[in-house]
Amino acid sequence: MKHHTIKIKSPIDCTTQDYQVWDKSYARESQKFSVVRLIKTLGSDFSQEQIIKKHDIACNLHKNKKLA
Numbered sequence: 001m002k003h004h005t006i007k008i009k010s011p012i013d014c015t016t017q018d019y020q021v022w023d024k025s026y027a028r029e030s031q032k033f034s035v036v037r038l039i040k041t042l043g044s045d046f047s048q049e050q051i052i053k054k055h056d057i058a059c060n061l062h063k064n065k066k067l068a
Contacts, residue, residue, distance in 0.1 A: 001033050001068040033068035035059040 006022045013019055036059045046052050056062060 001029060003029050030068070031060070032065060034061060034063060034065040035068055036061050037067060 003026055004022075006019060008014065008019070014023075036056075038061060041047070047056075
């Protein structure tokens with residue numbers, strides 16, 4: 001994913017307007033990509049566990065998008 005970066009030197013930087021604009025732009029662009037792709041499940045299937053579901057949603061696993 002090609003997206004401009006912003007330098008953060010402290011958590012206070014995340015309250016600036018520049019950061020807020022960047023964050024919204026990043027969130028919008030990142031929806032076009034997946035971060036993971038499931039290749040194979042070995043052993044027990046934990047896909048219905050709440051934390052695994054949250055992970056898969058956050059990484060856009062089931063949207064089958066281009067990998068970032």
